[in-house]
Amino acid sequence: RGKWKRVVRVLREVEEGCESSVGRLRQVVDAMAVEMHAGLASEGGSKLKMLLTYVHNLPNGTEKGTYYALHLGGTNFRVLRVHLHGQQSSLLEHEVERQPIPQHLMTSTSEDLFDFIASSLKEFIEKEGDGSELSLDRRELGFTFSFPVKQMSVSSGILIKWTKGFSIVDMEGIDVPGCLQEALTRKGLDMKVAALVNDTVGTLALGHYHDSDTVASVVVGTGTNACYLERVDAIIKCQGLLTTSGYMVVNMEWGNFWSSHLPRTSYDIDLDSESPNPNDQGFEKMISGMYLGDIVRRVILRMLLESDIIGPISSKLSMPFILRTPMMSAMHEDDSPDLREVARILKDILEIPEVPLKLRKVVVKVCDVVTRRAARLAAAGIVGILKKIGRDGSGGITGGRRSDMKMKRTVVAVEGGLCSSYTLFREYLHEALNEILGEDIAKHVILKVTEDGSGIGAALLAASHSSYN
Numbered sequence: 001r002g003k004w005k006r007v008v009r010v011l012r013e014v015e016e017g018c019e020s021s022v023g024r025l026r027q028v029v030d031a032m033a034v035e036m037h038a039g040l041a042s043e044g045g046s047k048l049k050m051l052l053t054y055v056h057n058l059p060n061g062t063e064k065g066t067y068y069a070l071h072l073g074g075t076n077f078r079v080l081r082v083h084l085h086g087q088q089s090s091l092l093e094h095e096v097e098r099q100p101i102p103q104h105l106m107t108s109t110s111e112d113l114f115d116f117i118a119s120s121l122k123e124f125i126e127k128e129g130d131g132s133e134l135s136l137d138r139r140e141l142g143f144t145f146s147f148p149v150k151q152m153s154v155s156s157g158i159l160i161k162w163t164k165g166f167s168i169v170d171m172e173g174i175d176v177p178g179c180l181q182e183a184l185t186r187k188g189l190d191m192k193v194a195a196l197v198n199d200t201v202g203t204l205a206l207g208h209y210h211d212s213d214t215v216a217s218v219v220v221g222t223g224t225n226a227c228y229l230e231r232v233d234a235i236i237k238c239q240g241l242l243t244t245s246g247y248m249v250v251n252m253e254w255g256n257f258w259s260s261h262l263p264r265t266s267y268d269i270d271l272d273s274e275s276p277n278p279n280d281q282g283f284e285k286m287i288s289g290m291y292l293g294d295i296v297r298r299v300i301l302r303m304l305l306e307s308d309i310i311g312p313i314s315s316k317l318s319m320p321f322i323l324r325t326p327m328m329s330a331m332h333e334d335d336s337p338d339l340r341e342v343a344r345i346l347k348d349i350l351e352i353p354e355v356p357l358k359l360r361k362v363v364v365k366v367c368d369v370v371t372r373r374a375a376r377l378a379a380a381g382i383v384g385i386l387k388k389i390g391r392d393g394s395g396g397i398t399g400g401r402r403s404d405m406k407m408k409r410t411v412v413a414v415e416g417g418l419c420s421s422y423t424l425f426r427e428y429l430h431e432a433l434n435e436i437l438g439e440d441i442a443k444h445v446i447l448k449v450t451e452d453g454s455g456i457g458a459a460l461l462a463a464s465h466s467s468y469n
């Protein structure tokens with residue numbers, strides 16, 4: 001009995017540590033908006049880098065031609081071809097090939113990584129056969145690169161730092177499209193990188209192509225990030241930017257957001273200090289797919305160690321990242337009465353056999369607590385953006401009374417493995433958005449889940465920035 005009590009105590013502590021009441025979320029909202037201002041005011045003014053993208057105009061449907069895109073995410077690599085017909089269509093004609101990024105390339109050399117990318121593209125093109133209407137020397141591509149980049153133009157930019165477990169030291173400070181262009185040449189491919197885009201920017205571009213009320217985008221996959229459309233005169237750190245639209249997409253790099261209001265536990269602190277990038281990407285480490293499973297693993301480990309409820313524990317449970325987030329979501333969403341899937345995963349992945357039902361239920365609860373916090377923090381981040389651009393419904397408050405100022409329809413494109421494949425994550429995200437904004441405002445805010453938007457959007461941006469236009 002004493003052992004069980006200790007299990008419950010660890011569970012209660014995690015629940016308290018992850019507490020994310022609406023009150024606390026609103027503090028996170030305010031902190032996000034404040035940090036956005038600070039990051040726009042001066043270079044290095046905030047942990048939010050608020051990077052310029054040089055994308056002033058988002059796709060609107062008039063784009064025409066066949067364009068390619070490459071997407072290097074955190075876990076997956078994708079090659080795409082998109083056919084644009086010059087008029088908006090609800091279904092964009094495209095082909096896509098996905099494959100996992102070979103683990104060893106994440107810490108290899110830039111040549112190895114980019115040779116892999118170029119070879120994949122070459123194979124993809126060779127499969128086209130003779131049916132292609134494109135002359136070889138006029139192929140252009142958009143390159144989606146989901147890491148922080150300091151851009152000099154829409155088609156050039158240097159890597160600031162790696163995230164999500166990547167570490168190729170010879171790449172930091174180097175021009176990213178340049179690396180790709182050299183690899184394409186090595187493989188004998190005559191193609192031009194017309195646009196270098198962050199994955200969030202690609203997602204926003206596709207979202208805007210389909211719905212011009214789309215003002216921001218959020219990705220929650222291996223990592224997490226967001227971008228949005230900002231007025232150029234609000235980008236104080238870059239005076240004199242001239243754009244025809246008066247707007248520019250800003251890549252927030254919100255994975256690195258930090259605030260003392262974030263509900264942080266000892267598990268988060270340990271995960272961070274044992275990571276290759278301590279004190280970096282604090283928001284990301286509480287929200288994204290690379291980390292959620294590992295937080296759960298740490299909690300289970302502590303529970304079993306402190307309670308001694310199942311006797312000696314296998315060394316598997318001490319291995320960082322052994323419990324991946326898709327496994328965690330499979331346990332979380334196990335709806336069999338005896339939690340068979342939970343038992344199977346605990347046995348097969350963590351080598352903990354014969355876990356009693358009562359303990360399986362606790363494991364599900366841990367998954368719930370960790371995912372609910374993640375989704376609610378992502379929702380707070382989204383409302384922070386809406387607040388910054390005056391779309392959170394608070395702009396109309398005069399003398400403490402909400403005026404009847406009409407709230408504009410506002411669409412946020414969301415993408416990434418957690419949004420598309422983790423149902424409970426998505427539900428908690430919606431729920432928190434409603435709670436923070438209140439139903440009257442929330443009904444004007446639409447989260448639209450897109451798929452492959454980061455890649456298709458890059459092709460759209462390549463089209464609108466084509467040198468053959």
Ligand code: ADP
Nearest residue numbers: 073074075076221222289325326329416417421
């Ligand atoms: P990337 O981040 O590599 O661009 P995705 O956006 O597709 O790719 O996200 C992949 C990540 O999403 C995986 O690393 C994993 O953490 C998470 N993920 C994928 N499928 C699921 C799932 N069914 N449940 C929970 N998380 C998932």
